[in-house]
Amino acid sequence: MSETEERPQDGAAGRLCPRCSSDHVRRGGNRTWLIFIALIVLAVAAVVVVHLPAGLVAAALVVLIVVTHLVLGEWTCQDCGAQW
Numbered sequence: 035m036s037e038t039e040e041r042p043q044d045g046a047a048g049r050l051c052p053r054c055s056s057d058h059v060r061r062g063g064n065r066t067w068l069i070f071i072a073l074i075v076l077a078v079a080a081v082v083v084v085h086l087p088a089g090l091v092a093a094a095l096v097v098l099i100v101v102t103h104l105v106l107g108e109w110t111c112q113d114c115g116a117q118w
């Protein structure tokens with residue numbers, strides 16, 4: 035049997051928590067999730083209220099979520115809960 039190590043899938047390898055030096059970190063923090071929720075609410079409003087095409091809004095939403103991740107660059111430690 036070979037040793038298999040669980041690794042985060044989103045390029046977190048090599049990142050360490052500044053507080054506890056754990057490598058169990060993942061992208062995204064509270065601020066990132068708040069913005070995601072706001073974006074989803076806006077997207078639903080755009081379809082329901084402004085009657086924009088749902089496909090277009092969904093595509094824009096995906097792009098905005100990726101951009102938000104890249105711009106904020108927030109990380110969360112899964113061991114001690116630190117966010118930076």
Ligand SMILES: [Zn+2]
Nearest residue numbers: 051054111114
């Ligand atoms: Zn930590």
